[in-house]
Amino acid sequence: MTDRKRDERISIVLMLLSQRGELQVRFLPKVLGVSGATVRRDLAMMEETGLIRRSYGKVTAARRGAELPASVRLSQNTEAKRRIGALTSSLIPNRPLTLVLSGGTTMDFVAKNLAGRSDLTVVTNGLDTATSLTARQLVHVVVTGGTARSLSNDLVGKEAEESLRSYHFDFAIVGADGISPESGITRHSSRGAEIDRIMLEQAEHKIIVADSSKLGKTHQAKVVDVGAVHTIVTDSQANPAIIAALRKTGVTTTMVVVPPTVHNGRVRFT
Template sequence: MRLLTRYGEVEVHTLPGLLKVSGPTVRRDLALMEEKGLLLRSYGKIAAARQGAEMPVSFRHARNTEAKQRIGALASSLIPRRPLTVALSGGSTVRFVARHLAGRPDLTVVTNGLDTVGSLLSRQLVRVVVTGGQARPLSNDLVGRGAERTLRSYRFDFAVIGVDGISPEKGLTRHSVRGADVDRAMLEQADHTIVVADSSKFGRVHRAKIVDAAAVHTIVTDSHAETTTVAKLRERGVTTTLVVVPPRAPEAAPRTG
């Protein structure tokens, strides 16, 4: 999916060498990804089904892992060590925030993220409240009126959410309208708001707006974030903190025909 995002289309016969897997594995996985609507196959090539399509969270977990780990560690350090009630969304970056908070017996965490729940329960110290709602398979979180009702019955000291797009002009956005509604409820019920997002989300705009960028207090990202966007966010009063990550290794270009 990363190759398709960058190059648009790729010749299938180049994939075993690029991905270091067998031909049968490539064919099996491409068939599964086509069933999920992630790509199109024709005449020995594959192409993204549609530009900017949302990838399942299971794919996103493996992307920019080093940046997400460091973002999670820094964001969790912003939450003081005292009894607090915290809201956490779902998402691959918030999962790392949850891992760092899992050893905090002073916290009550309310979340709609099913992966977030697993990370919080790893040490069985945090008091965890899971919202109601309908499961959304692409993001592995709970959405809908049940989730929103649970969130609006609380007042949070901190809310930490992940997003799919960050733009100083267009605000914070997600692929899913229902997901954006839940994130907005978290932010509106919180005294302090934190957005965690790796640099690949900067400059992107998706169909579902959560809030204006200036409506949140802090954004934590990585050092590859576009400097112009970071400067504009800071001009709007958003504390934008960058964690240092190593330069990305160059990626071999596939044959695209």
């Protein structure tokens, strides 16, 4: 089995835990379509990384709302993120510009869509973002210094902050872990939130990208109020009441359409 398949299985287990609170281990091989030995290996890895707790044939989430590894998040809401990336990149005018991009799995799709632009200079603290930007060797890419966060594969700390403050950006494109009309844009990590705040402060135009699962959620580290950004790009599965509340603040809130897919005879959105 590839790591990607394992990450997809982990994503399914975490989704089921968020819905049900606990799961019986004996049912997981059938649900996931793999052997009992594979399930046991997956659960052992999840327990080691602090995602779940195991006891008496059951598993529970270790902590609701915990930050997931980037490799797991990459397999979640993939089609929404792909479409958000395509739309967001289309908002960037065709002329020489200096951009700043944060890290994150949605940002990876933004970067892939910008990679064909030879008129851009892009500064980023995201290691995965930088890799996607350099794929076609056209964008001029600058990576900040700093200390790497293993969960998110981005760089944080004083060195990254000082690097960002030395620029003025035409556009900042920043991801989010939570978006709430009342609580603003939030992140799991206070160090990550500080980096995002500086990116937005140093930019003329401020864009937030996040799939609909992030809307209505609030995490411990605030980046900025919703009113401090110009545009939010999300997807059509977003709660209409939250979208209306965001638009009331004056923020341009755009949704990409995500079509339904069929999985095991059930219609779901991805």
